[in-house]
Amino acid sequence: MAGVELRSVSKRFGKQHAVRNVSLEVAPGEFLSLVGPSGCGKTTTLRLVAGFLSPDEGEVFLGGESMTSVGVRQRQVGIVFQNYALFPNLTAFENVAFGLRTRRMPEETLRARVESLLEMVGLAARAAAYPRELSGGQQQRVALARALAIQPRVLLLDEPLSALDAKVRNSLRFEIKKIQRESGITTIYVTHDQEEALSISDRVALMHEGRIEQVGAPGDVYLRPSSLFVADFVGVNNLIPGEYLGEGRFKWRERVFEVDRGELSPGACSLMIRPERLRIVSAAGSAPEGTALSGRVLGRVFLGPLLRLAVDVEGERLLVDLLNTEIAPPAVDEEIVLTFSPRDARPVRGR
Ligand SMILES: Nc1ncnc2c1ncn2[C@@H]1O[C@H](COP(=O)(O)OP(=O)(O)OP(=O)(O)O)[C@@H](O)[C@H]1O
Ligand SMILES: [Mg+2]
Structure with a gap:
């Protein structure tokens, strides 16, 4: 298990200051949500942790090690995006197996790993289905299994449920939480839905215009908001x-x-x-x-x-x-x- 730390991280796109001097620590095994209105810098922060972007200033650490010169693949992070992003021409099984094949895992170990992951997300019976034959919620379960397959050090989820209807979102939310608790994997969960963030996180970080306004347990930010923005945004x-x-x-x-x-x-x-x-x-x-x-x-x-x-x-x-x-x-x-x-x-x- 690895913790994540951002130390005074800033990122600009031209004149747009997407992330401003963000410092944040996520403890090993913690479930932290990044929440805030559209455009506040959540996805950018996640991409900085994953290594798709590098900071203009500051540093990102995984497991206490600086990631400044470490590429995406070597960081060993599992990522789930909003829009499923499964390979359409691969079955559920092969989607989950993908990262393991590129890592040349022996077939037998691979099969056992993929089967147990599909079991965990409740899709053992649909291993042979193609993404187009699965519902949105099922596709997102496959994406989650795929992200977990490589046994990532950190799991990054960017609005994984926002394309789903309220009922499915609710049940998947608690499944994600359960899987996270059982696997003990450090997780950063991005959402603009403050209610979702409050319901599943150990701690919530509220972002506003590229800055972190407050970090705290759900009850803390709800009862003791440190700014007017947080008081207004949460609940x-x-x-x-x-x-x-x-x-x-x-x-x-x-x-x-x-x-x-x-x-x-x-x-x-x-x-x-x-x-x-x-x-x-x-x-x-x-x-x-x-x-x-x-x-x-x-x-x-x-x-x-x-x-x-x-x-x-x-x-x-x-x-x-x-x-x-x-x-x-x-x-x-x-x-x-x-x-x-x-x-x-x-x-x-x-x-
Ligand atoms: N590649 C890019 N080039 C230029 N500007 C960008 C780029 N990526 C993000 N931005 C800008 O940076 C700011 C933060 O964007 P970001 O995607 O991190 O927001 P977000 O909090 O994830 O929003 P949303 O909830 O809408 O997904 C926005 O103003 C956005 O327009
Ligand atoms: Mg975003």
């Missing part, structure tokens, strides 16, 4: 622009609310309150001092287990999630009072 959020006064006090217009103390110094900030952390109370008087927000319901959206309300609070539009087991949820146009616990209201630098 659904309410971000109320105002001013942090210090000592757990947040000023919004003429009022002061009691909020989480955090580590923030006083200044312009946004108050983050997740929709599931807002509660409805019967009257303003029943909310604790400094945590009452009066508003009017603008709309309701059915989300299966949740009912999401959009509420107008003095011109600020807030989202509130209720469990759908609620007996009498407020109707559109109803006047309601919201409250929150100060520790669920987190000031984040910026507006």
Whole structure:
């Protein structure tokens, strides 16, 4: 097992600064997701690790060794791309066997390895099928088996599920996670789907305009985003622009609310309150001092287990999630009072 390290890595394409001074360590056996909006530099970062690109500045290390003068093949990385990229004229079996044949593995060992990999991805019965005879999800399983066949030191996955429908994506997501856990292979998983990243990763690295904004466990980046970008990108959020006064006090217009103390110094900030952390109370008087927000319901959206309300609070539009087991949820146009616990209201630098 090999860890991956990027040390102050930058990459430009002409004037386009695709990756800016990125430093990142992925521990041996770790599953790390790179997540961020389109164009933020995820694929470029992955290509730098794989060796398809070389950095303008900085260095990439695999297993503690500098890769500066090591080619793609010698790096021994397994790669799965978004668009399957199987060889159309080879069967599933031969696709998986491809890398082993070029490495001149003896036929018997090769056969056993390929069969066990196809078994692992649930395609033992389709070994003789050609890619065109397989569904998208099955093709992506073959691509995964092919990437694992060479026993790579690191597995790199670039949006491997984005072309699949939601159901298949969900089940394959957990299969990838399971295979990764069992094989213990260091994995970097690229996705623009933050929900997917949160659900399968040990840690998530959030990229924005070529930089890494925050790296942390899923719960960390969700509960304690270090920037407004992360607060906005990860999950659904309410971000109320105002001013942090210090000592757990947040000023919004003429009022002061009691909020989480955090580590923030006083200044312009946004108050983050997740929709599931807002509660409805019967009257303003029943909310604790400094945590009452009066508003009017603008709309309701059915989300299966949740009912999401959009509420107008003095011109600020807030989202509130209720469990759908609620007996009498407020109707559109109803006047309601919201409250929150100060520790669920987190000031984040910026507006
Ligand atoms: N070969 C290239 N030549 C020129 N510009 C490039 C090249 N590859 C990437 N870029 C630019 O670098 C930036 C980062 O691209 P990259 O492909 O890494 O983004 P990404 O995060 O993978 O986005 P997406 O989610 O859309 O796949 C983009 O602005 C892109 O246009
Ligand atoms: Mg990409």
